Amino acid sequence: MTMQWRMLMGQRAQQMSSSIIREILKFAQQPDLISLAGGWPAAGLFPVEDLADACREVLSGASEAALQYGVTEGYAPLRRTLAEMARAKGLPVDEGNILVTSGSQQALDLVGRLFIDPDDVVLVERPTYLGALQAWQAYGARFVSVPVDDDGMDVAAAEAVIAKHHPKFVYVMPNFHNPAGVTLSLARRRQLLELVRRYGIALVEDDPYGDLRFEGEDVAPLYALDAASLAAGDPGSVIYMSTFSKTLAPGLRLGWIIAPAEVAQRLAKAKQGADLHTASLCQVLANEYCQRGLLGPHIEEIRATYRERRDALLAALARHMPPGVRWTQPQGGLFLWLSLPEQVDSLKLLEDAIAAKVAFVPGTAFYADDGGRNAMRLTFASTPPALIDEGIRRLALVLKKHMEAVNA
């Protein structure tokens, strides 16, 4: 009898979606294509020399810690380093609140594993980070959403949705949102906390880009705002997550979760069954790098480069885009969000754009429902200013043709 694998696969297998970005990137490998698509940080900015130095030290000194099994919670010195970094942002935590994860994708997965039963509801932004949708779909989550505007999540719209759908948690990316590029205002952060507390639900604060601010003032993390006003015995309502992927190097696959101790412990149990622990070599290396005081200056450096590229993208859009196209003004991060006239379908546009040697991610990739057709995400991360201008010139040409076609 011929083996029928499909018959054996579980319901979860049906719920797994593949990342549309990864599919696009397969077509976007031609060397003369200008990709404003992938969310990859610029490889040219990786601190290769300093990492190589730190690695040499680690494999001569702490080589057992770097090569042996470790505890699920993470390498203790790294957890202390991360706790110290968090305290500097106003989060009143210690290493008992920290779980090191295999990238922040695993942080999302572990939250899903711990909280989501099939058909549980999760409230997300519209648009939202597609990796979160992908992680939680696998656990059978149903998504409800509220829109994002220039001040981030529309918190006023959230209450009715919460009251109606009783989500397990709200997922928010407050700083330099991927894909929208916007930042949640302080007033809305306070309103959102008041709301989740009132309904007794959790808030998942995903902050991969917070350190990449180009201008303006940092806004306090929701975790810090929540903790500042807790009554005795209240563990707080926020799970915070971040990553070294955008500030140091994604190939290390190092993220972390900051949570009330009881939640951190439960998440560690979930992680034990998932992959025992995160690669020791990467943890010890990242800790050595941070302990040498290199991370802060490195972030300063990449911020300057990304700022220049963001400026180039904004200038190119202003120069080339036809009337009727709008875009966000990110104060940091790697992305901005472009809204097209209503009749333009960015998925169809993409085919012609790739033929014209420029790539972007269509907006639909970032929607739990079928929204986002007339929008796209652009990144300025990996492209030098001159090429950004040329890419936007190509994109604007293709777009004008589409707009003429739909108006004809």
Added chain:
Amino acid sequence: MTMQWRMLMGQRAQQMSSSIIREILKFAQQPDLISLAGGWPAAGLFPVEDLADACREVLSGASEAALQYGVTEGYAPLRRTLAEMARAKGLPVDEGNILVTSGSQQALDLVGRLFIDPDDVVLVERPTYLGALQAWQAYGARFVSVPVDDDGMDVAAAEAVIAKHHPKFVYVMPNFHNPAGVTLSLARRRQLLELVRRYGIALVEDDPYGDLRFEGEDVAPLYALDAASLAAGDPGSVIYMSTFSKTLAPGLRLGWIIAPAEVAQRLAKAKQGADLHTASLCQVLANEYCQRGLLGPHIEEIRATYRERRDALLAALARHMPPGVRWTQPQGGLFLWLSLPEQVDSLKLLEDAIAAKVAFVPGTAFYADDGGRNAMRLTFASTPPALIDEGIRRLALVLKKHMEAVNA
């Protein structure tokens, strides 16, 4: 209102168990304790110099591949290296059959994620690897089991269990079983394959220790035996998994799955939501190490050390253990299994053993049901011969007291 996290957690949170081994190890950190408990490879055997050399090369040459995001399936050159290693063992595969995982714990997790719906049945050995139980419990698996004897899984007993309980798959560790130390005979491998084919179910072959053979002849992997007799169009019934954790260094968290291409692709989708991909640095480093031809000679070296330690453990058991105690004779791997007289409870024994400065893992940790009370797993991996003898002397003393007490 005070936040009630427990109220929000899903059913999965109730099914997660913590590793008893990890709990024991917390008590087993005293420097004068002789631990025959943890399954950690000997850190003194890690090829630190060669890894440091390879790492230097990797961070000067292929630094972008080592630090940037990568594809979910794994670093392509490493997948080719792994396919080549598999072909040398008789598995007719190429890189399309390979998925690199974050340790073989993640391989187990991904199999669970793809195949197990709540209340699905999995057939395991008795005893079995506790990490597999832990991974699959989280997906709501129910376990049925068949015993292991000196020739591995009792395949004759498996048919009735399969016919009655219709498991999704059979999980077997054919070489130097953890914890039993035994190897599945060739005849039983053929019978087991015939059985799973007849019932149209899958076979998960977990092979972390196969390269650590001290004596005797290699037995063909089930994947190879299955593939050798397939009709046209039949993808085969076996998912094979292995790891660098026992041969190179567990801190790299590098495992891999070998499966029919359609299954490998589905598992890659599952992995994408779990952690995007395995740490690039570790993958590029391991590939560089293998491509330098260092793995084979290194395995020869550690085999010699582990063999010496195995011999020391067998000799110490023969020297110190009282009548009524039996143990397996592993031809490789890191473990053996000790069976005590029926009335002795190894969990109770453990307390006194730790007081006497020797540690082991109680048998119950390796059972899906409540078996294994009068058994234990011993490892010889990390302990020099003289200390092995002293550890067994201490253990035998404590055991004799327990045996006198239960006989009194």
